[in-house]
Amino acid sequence: MKLFGSIPSPYVRRIRMLLADRSYEFVNLNIFSEQDRATLIRLNPTRKIPMLVDQEQVIFDSNLIYRYLCQKLALPALSWPQENQIILINAANDSLVELLICQRSGFDTNDDKLFFNLQRERVGEVLAVLEQQVQADAFSDWNYAAICLYCLLDWIAFRNLWPMDAFPALTQFVSANQHQPGVASSDPRLAG
Ligand SMILES: N[C@@H](CCC(=O)N[C@@H](CS)C(=O)NCC(=O)O)C(=O)O
Incomplete structure (x- = not known):
């Protein structure tokens, strides 16, 4: 493969x-x-x-x-709650990719424009829901949904895409899982 x-x-x-x-x-x-x-x-x-x-x-x-x-x-196949978790993670991830591409195209994505507002609202709301889910131990097992969450959050940190001060449980989730298999070897900071 x-x-x-x-x-x-x-x-x-x-x-x-x-x-x-x-x-x-x-x-x-x-x-x-x-x-x-x-x-x-x-x-x-x-x-x-x-x-x-x-x-x-x-x-x-x-x-x-x-x-x-x-x-x-x-x-293991994903459970319905895990599928929903990944839909949430994908929604925030896709919006952040769009915003990043807009930034790289020379737009100010903090402008009060419908497209940027929709992406920013989605990211903020989804991160708030994920924060609650982590607090409620919905990501305590290291499964594929947790891997997807880790990749989103560490990419946000790597690219400095979103302030995380309001999301202490998400920040703690990243620190707690830094030693999981494949995390260090796939670190985006290794891209140089
Ligand atoms: N739904 C896709 C999303 C993949 C995606 O957006 N990848 C980004 C890189 S992080 C990309 O290739 N972007 C290129 C583009 O948007 O032109 C997946 O889950 O694989």
Whole structure:
């Protein structure tokens, strides 16, 4: 199996952490370089990372990759509450990706504009719900939902995307899980 992605991407990191002790090849792409972008486009018309190549099969999207690996590696299927947790994490993650791309396109994402307001509202509300869930021990097991949460929160810290002072339980969740399998080796700070 080959996982195509980048080191900083939180969506790619989920799968790297999930596969921490398993044998697979990681192909590190810079999706904005000409050569790597050609690889991305050839394999994945959505032009997003990650994608997984297993013999002739190409699987797009971290969520589908998890389902594929569940079947292939007999991993535990997600419960409905875990599916909902991942929907929450994805919603905040997607909005932060959009805001980051807008910033890199030269927009001031703190402007009072509908698109930016919607993303910021979503991120703030979702982080507040996740804070409550962590306080209620809904992320106390190290499972795929917890991996996804860790990748989101550590990426927020790495890119300095959102003030976390209002979310002490989320901050504590990151410190408490720093030694989990695959966390250190997939650190986005290693991208250089
Ligand atoms: N739903 C996708 C989201 C993947 C995603 O947004 N990846 C980002 C990198 S973190 C990306 O490839 N962005 C490129 C773009 O938006 O053009 C998944 O779960 O894999």
